[in-house]
Amino acid sequence: MNLIIQTIIGNQQSLKQQQRLHTQNIDTVSLQWFEADRRIIRTTTAAGRDIAFRLLKEGQRLHHDDVVYLDTQLAIVVQIEPSEVMVLAPQTLPEMARACYEIGNKHTPLFLDGNELLLPFDKPLFEWLQAAGFAPVRQQRRLSEQLRANSAPGVGGGHAHSHAHASSDHHHH
Structure with missing residues (x-):
């Protein structure tokens, strides 16, 4: 078949x-x-x-x-399938904003699970996040709700790459 x-x-x-x-x-x-x-x-x-x-x-x-x-x-x-991830649990909105901004600048895929940010495990980034005070935790988790930028083509005056904005696109079929 x-x-x-x-x-x-x-x-x-x-x-x-x-x-x-x-x-x-x-x-x-x-x-x-x-x-x-x-x-x-x-x-x-x-x-x-x-x-x-x-x-x-x-x-x-x-x-x-x-x-x-x-x-x-x-x-x-x-x-x-679950994979090796870094989990961040920002406690305040400013901390969440700073985490998303810093991670966005690194162009790393970012996932949202409740109030936690999940990223594919990467040792240099993990160490950077620790040094930046984000207290990342290494875990096996399923990455499924990826945050996406909603930039339409042709918008933004020729800016070549998109920036992620927090959104939760829960599917209601």
Whole structure:
């Protein structure tokens, strides 16, 4: 079975609540966090099904527990694998702002989990964050809600790179 996935059906929890997820046969496809926003991915599910993602919609990215295939017999669900991360828990809004500003200047992917900032582990950056007084913690966590800059092309007078602004894009399908 060679499946080509072009759209995300919804989140596993919301589909269960809407009673659209009837099947007990759930297959999973495991991805690393950095694969989640690739437009084209070829991989194999846990049960050995060959699948290809061809997600061509702008800004579309895969999230943990996304259902990407659903019929009466089978559901295929995305699993974002936990990875080694740095966790920052700024205690005040100014501290959060400073952390986001400094990290943004380093062009490192930044993820939000509740009130915590998560970044892929990087030893020099970890040591820099410690020296800057942010008290980063090294953990195994799942990176799935990446902060994104909302800069439209052509806006900003030729400024070549985008800057991240805190936003929470929770998906309500």
